[in-house]
Amino acid sequence: xxxxxxxxxxxxxxxxxxxxxxxxxxxxxxxxxxxxxxxxxxxxxxxxxxxxxxxxxxxxxxxxxxxxxxxxxxxxxxxxxxxxxxxxxxxxxxxxxxxxxxxxxxxxxxxxxxxxxxxxxxxxxxxxxxxxxxxxxxxxxxxxxxxxxxxxxxxxxxxxxxxxxxxxxxxxxxxxxxxxxxxxxxxxxxxxxxxxxxxxxxxxxxxxxxxxxxxxxxxxxxxxxxxxxxxxxxxxxxxxxxxxxxxxxxxxxxxxxxxxxxxxxxxxxxxxxxxxxxxxxxxxxxxxxxxxxxxxxxxxxxxxxxxxxxxxxxxxxxxxxxxxxxxxxxxxxxxxxxxxxxxxxxxxxxxxxxxxxxxxxxxxxxxxxxxxxxxxxxxxxxx
Numbered sequence: 001x002x003x004x005x006x007x008x009x010x011x012x013x014x015x016x017x018x019x020x021x022x023x024x025x026x027x028x029x030x031x032x033x034x035x036x037x038x039x040x041x042x043x044x045x046x047x048x049x050x051x052x053x054x055x056x057x058x059x060x061x062x063x064x065x066x067x068x069x070x071x072x073x074x075x076x077x078x079x080x081x082x083x084x085x086x087x088x089x090x091x092x093x094x095x096x097x098x099x100x101x102x103x104x105x106x107x108x109x110x111x112x113x114x115x116x117x118x119x120x121x122x123x124x125x126x127x128x129x130x131x132x133x134x135x136x137x138x139x140x141x142x143x144x145x146x147x148x149x150x151x152x153x154x155x156x157x158x159x160x161x162x163x164x165x166x167x168x169x170x171x172x173x174x175x176x177x178x179x180x181x182x183x184x185x186x187x188x189x190x191x192x193x194x195x196x197x198x199x200x201x202x203x204x205x206x207x208x209x210x211x212x213x214x215x216x217x218x219x220x221x222x223x224x225x226x227x228x229x230x231x232x233x234x235x236x237x238x239x240x241x242x243x244x245x246x247x248x249x250x251x252x253x254x255x256x257x258x259x260x261x262x263x264x265x266x267x268x269x270x271x272x273x274x275x276x277x278x279x280x281x282x283x284x285x286x287x288x289x290x291x292x293x294x295x296x297x298x299x300x301x302x303x304x305x306x307x308x309x310x311x312x313x314x315x316x317x318x319x320x321x322x323x324x325x326x327x328x329x330x331x332x333x334x335x336x337x338x339x340x341x342x343x344x345x346x347x348x349x350x351x352x353x354x355x356x357x358x359x360x361x362x363x364x365x366x367x368x369x370x371x372x373x374x375x376x377x378x379x380x381x382x383x
Contacts (some may be wrong), residue, residue: 087280107306198249201310203302204297208224208299224292238353243361321348
């Protein structure tokens with residue numbers, strides 16, 4: 001596995017040393033102290049860091065493998081999800097083998113919580129958790145890289161600029177994904193580079209072609225079949241980062257570009273972790289059928305499943321109605337699926353969130369929630 005040394009997750013033998021390195025990382029301790037003990041940290045920052053460090057040392061006792069770590073972290077993830085959601089549901093796992101590895105290709109709305117919710121669903125259904133593809137742009141701090149690689153994440157080199165370096169990195173990534181599947185490890189990867197900030201979930205054909213780059217001598221359909229690809233659709237009733245996304249969309253539309261502020265990814269991660277999401281649904285599709293002739297056919301099938309399985313909520317229908325005035329007959333009766341109390345509560349939440357935004361950002365906020373309805377109508381038209 002030496003060819004994957006720069007991108008692979010940490011293995012069990014590396015866990016104790018990496019944990020000790022994390023416990024000694026003062027930047028990480030400062031961040032955790034400010035989050036966990038804000039009052040004490042303001043008064044006595046040194047003491048608050050030592051308290052957090054001692055607590056983490058106790059938690060880390062007996063953790064010697066990646067599986068140990070995931071079991072130890074699971075209650076914290078459960079509490080985080082319970083505090084930030086109204087309900088989490090998932091579907092389709094009963095149709096998937098728990099002993100066969102899959103390449104989960106998913107829509108992408110939140111930097112950390114998308115794979116976290118997939119892990120949550122798989123873990124609680126008794127399936128092994130997957131290795132997770134994460135862009136190197138999110139791993140600027142050493143402790144972030146350590147944390148992610150401890151939790152079965154592998155690195156996608158997105159920040160390379162040279163054509164030759166990019167090609168080599170993608171060939172290596174392609175080989176690592178095939179190596180993982182062949183070795184019995186599932187993989188999660190987003191259907192496109194970056195989050196779908198406008199609510200339009202579309203598979204990038206370059207991602208599909210990348211899967212085959214390391215196996216050019218093999219027929220395309222056989223490579224795709226060997227990966228056991230399963231589309232996954234994750235739906236959030238409310239996106240904690242919707243305001244930040246609206247600001248980026250507005251600026252791009254007005255100026256033609258957008259430059260992230262320092263620490264913006266960190267703020268997005270924090271808001272995504274702790275912000276209110278309402279209802280969340282994770283829909284696992286069915287493995288791609290045999291005989292996928294080319295990347296275009298794979299894209300069409302993945303998109304059809306992701307968009308067809310996407311669960312629409314009142315926030316989506318209300319945004320569409322705000323923009324389009326009326327829904328087509330196929331979806332006009334959407335209110336019948338919700339109680340009067342639910343409708344009243346979500347209408348109030350919808351209006352409050354929209355009204356809190358500057359006027360210039362509102363069309364771009366509405367777009368994020370209305371576009372999944374447009375995508376559903378398109379899929380219904382194709383069917």
